[in-house]
Amino acid sequence: MVSAPESQPQSLFDKLWNTHLVQAQSETTPAILYIDLHLVHEVTSPQGFDLLREKDIAVRCPERTLATLDHSTPTLPPDKDGRRPYITEQAQRQVQTLRNNCKEFGIELHDWDSPSRGVVHVMGPELGATQPGMTIVCGDSHTSTHGAFGALAFGIGTTEVGHVLARQCLLQNKPGSMRINLDGRLGNGVTAKDLALYIINHIGMNGGTGHVIEYTGEAVRGLDMESRMTLCNMTIEAGARAGMIAPDQVTIDYLRGRRKVPQGEAFEAAAEKWLKLASDPSAYFDHEISLDASAIRPTITYGTDPGMSVAIGEMVPVAVNASQQKALEYMDLSSGQSLAERKVDIVFVGSCTNGRISDLRATAKVLRGRKIAPHVRMLVVPGSENIRRQAELEGLDKVVRAAGAEWRLAGCSMCLAMNGDIVPPGKTAVSTSNRNFAGRQGKGSRTMLASPETAAACAVMGRVAGVSEVESTQEGE
Amino acid sequence: MMQAFTRLTGNILVLAQENIDTDQIIPGRFLTATNFDDIGEGAFADWRYDDAGELVAGHVLNQARARHSPILVGGHNFGCGSSREHAPRALLGFGFRVVISSQIADIFKSNAQNTGLLPVVLKPEQHARLLQMDAGEITVDLERCCVIVCEESGEQHNWPFTMDPFARHCLLHGLDRLDFLSQAEPAIQAYENGI
Numbered sequence: 001m002v003s004a005p006e007s008q009p010q011s012l013f014d015k016l017w018n019t020h021l022v023q024a025q026s027e028t029t030p031a032i033l034y035i036d037l038h039l040v041h042e043v044t045s046p047q048g049f050d051l052l053r054e055k056d057i058a059v060r061c062p063e064r065t066l067a068t069l070d071h072s073t074p075t076l077p078p079d080k081d082g083r084r085p086y087i088t089e090q091a092q093r094q095v096q097t098l099r100n101n102c103k104e105f106g107i108e109l110h111d112w113d114s115p116s117r118g119v120v121h122v123m124g125p126e127l128g129a130t131q132p133g134m135t136i137v138c139g140d141s142h143t144s145t146h147g148a149f150g151a152l153a154f155g156i157g158t159t160e161v162g163h164v165l166a167r168q169c170l171l172q173n174k175p176g177s178m179r180i181n182l183d184g185r186l187g188n189g190v191t192a193k194d195l196a197l198y199i200i201n202h203i204g205m206n207g208g209t210g211h212v213i214e215y216t217g218e219a220v221r222g223l224d225m226e227s228r229m230t231l232c233n234m235t236i237e238a239g240a241r242a243g244m245i246a247p248d249q250v251t252i253d254y255l256r257g258r259r260k261v262p263q264g265e266a267f268e269a270a271a272e273k274w275l276k277l278a279s280d281p282s283a284y285f286d287h288e289i290s291l292d293a294s295a296i297r298p299t300i301t302y303g304t305d306p307g308m309s310v311a312i313g314e315m316v317p318v319a320v321n322a323s324q325q326k327a328l329e330y331m332d333l334s335s336g337q338s339l340a341e342r343k344v345d346i347v348f349v350g351s352c353t354n355g356r357i358s359d360l361r362a363t364a365k366v367l368r369g370r371k372i373a374p375h376v377r378m379l380v381v382p383g384s385e386n387i388r389r390q391a392e393l394e395g396l397d398k399v400v401r402a403a404g405a406e407w408r409l410a411g412c413s414m415c416l417a418m419n420g421d422i423v424p425p426g427k428t429a430v431s432t433s434n435r436n437f438a439g440r441q442g443k444g445s446r447t448m449l450a451s452p453e454t455a456a457a458c459a460v461m462g463r464v465a466g467v468s469e470v471e472s473t474q475e476g477e
Numbered sequence: 478m479m480q481a482f483t484r485l486t487g488n489i490l491v492l493a494q495e496n497i498d499t500d501q502i503i504p505g506r507f508l509t510a511t512n513f514d515d516i517g518e519g520a521f522a523d524w525r526y527d528d529a530g531e532l533v534a535g536h537v538l539n540q541a542r543a544r545h546s547p548i549l550v551g552g553h554n555f556g557c558g559s560s561r562e563h564a565p566r567a568l569l570g571f572g573f574r575v576v577i578s579s580q581i582a583d584i585f586k587s588n589a590q591n592t593g594l595l596p597v598v599l600k601p602e603q604h605a606r607l608l609q610m611d612a613g614e615i616t617v618d619l620e621r622c623c624v625i626v627c628e629e630s631g632e633q634h635n636w637p638f639t640m641d642p643f644a645r646h647c648l649l650h651g652l653d654r655l656d657f658l659s660q661a662e663p664a665i666q667a668y669e670n671g672i
């Protein structure tokens with residue numbers, strides 16, 4: 001893709017791309033893109049650090065690198081001797097490997113003793129490490145989350161983790177661009193998660209392949225930062241390289257005073273620059289679509305990819321191809337069936353999609369004064385330790401526990417089920433995470449994705465249900 | 478050091494399902510290793526093994542020919558999902574050198590190129606032809622950027638594919654991209670001085 005000359009109108013993406021070019025793309029070589037922030041976790045980094053040792057190279061910019069423990073970490077507290085319940089010795093070894101690597105190469109690690117430790121895409125924004133105008137990468141596809149701040153943020157593989165550690169740069173061909181304009185306002189009780197699922201359903205799980213998506217329009221402007229992060233987080237589920245939203249006053253108000261942003265006058269100066277990042281009015285996009293956000297209703301997935309979703313209350317649609325048929329078989333559903341009949345065994349609230357404080361508040365609002373159905377197991381896992389403490393300050397943990405659900409320490413947990421928090425074979429989970437692939441939450445697990453409020457409603461009813469049903473059939477406090 | 482790829486004649490193995498995601502290619506529980514040495518053992522583990530941990534008899538990936546078929550033909554939108562490089566590494570570990578589909582997800586594709594697994598995107602009708610063939614020998618030629626298929630009827634196809642020139646260059650010669658980046662160190666420094 002050829003980028004527009006500088007004098008021409010530029011999109012947010014063009015501006016970020018052009019200002020981070022160390023070397024432009026040529027006929028035979030990709031561009032060299034400078035990376036402002038490199039986020040690191042225990043799963044995809046060990047082999048990256050090995051690459052450095054192999055070549056005897058130091059980490060080029062430790063100060064631009066930030067590490068956390070989240071994927072393999074237990075969410076249950078340590079025993080009385082201080083031992084953490086790791087699922088395997090190998091998981092523990094992986095955590096220790098990151099600890100050693102960070103020590104050896106001088107990288108800031110948010111270890112067990114850090115009050116800020118959290119899921120990498122929750123922690124970065126919370127600390128203010130994520131800022132508008134930055135290029136941000138991480139060995140994790142949901143790095144797209146950070147695009148909510150007007151950053152160019154995308155996931156990379158482990159070899160590339162090694163490249164960024166060594167040279168603070170990446171080799172990249174410029175992706176195409178796409179603008180999704182969301183007109184209208186979201187209705188009552190409709191969340192950013194519903195919006196994201198609606199978009200993926202609309203453009204398909206490969207609808208964004210090869211592209212960076214910018215979200216614009218009234219519905220996007222009306223979202224708070226946490227909701228914007230949820231939307232950008234799910235962008236990868238439409239196959240896109242990255243999702244982004246231009247910084248505005250909402251972005252600036254969220255960032256002001258956070259630990260890693262400039263303080264005082266320097267912040268105001270930075271904010272002024274950030275506001276100029278927005279796409280120029282006549283900027284060019286390779287594709288543009290408009291959707292009516294006011295038509296969206298609370299949504300849940302019924303298949304094995306995030307594009308297979310319906311509004312709560314709708315029937316399971318007809319499978320249009322063999323893959324969809326296979327997905328229905330895996331989920332033990334059939335076309336035309338009412339989802340409301342579907343018994344739910346497990347409910348998971350958490351992840352970098354929906355593990356933030358507003359998500360926990362929404363969950364607690366539904367659970368307050370109610371009990372989850374006796375056959376349901378529900379896990380509520382804050383996205384970071386900061387969020388956990390804030391929630392406990394507000395008494396949300398008590399609401400969750402009183403309802404019969406489990407309150408855990410921060411981590412990825414059941415989102416990808418590599419720490420021992422799993423959905424058993426054949427069981428149905430309603431999950432606020434981002435992927436419903438077969439076996440994602442444990443071999444044979446059946447995942448239905450939804451917002452925190454819908455997930456909580458399903459827990460209370462013990463079957464697929466919306467919040468309105470809970471409110472009409474059960475008294476809260 | 479990445480293994481070079483120039484030209485390969487070998488059997489195809491077809492997994493026709495669309496949207497084969499990275500959680501199918503390598504389930505999350507195999508990600509706790511700190512090296513890629515045995516990663517091939519986890520490839521498609523949830524398809525190859527049943528709930529009791531026994532090999533699923535009759536699954537195409539468990540047939541003897543699977544390990545002798547270096548060319549995987551996957552359904553549309555292959556490799557969607559996570560950025561785990563474990564996915565192409567697991568396919569390499571299992572014995573594949575090429576993945577062919579009518580669409581391959583972005584991050585999977587770049588991870589494949591970085592690790593020496595050749596990702597080939599063919600036109601839908603060509604791809605459909607391979608899905609139908611199900612087995613048999615074809616040639617993938619990276620020097621000429623084409624896939625050569627001889628049908629039983631004797632008909633021969635020569636299907637060109639496009640490939641990013643730099644990725645092709647690195648694959649053909651087994652070159653490490655980090656070396657290329659390292660040569661740009663003066664430009665990186667100049668950029669940093671200008672920030």
Ligand code: SF4
Nearest residue numbers: 142351352412415416
């Ligand atoms: S919460 Fe899930 S999607 Fe997010 S970083 Fe962790 S494993 Fe990845």
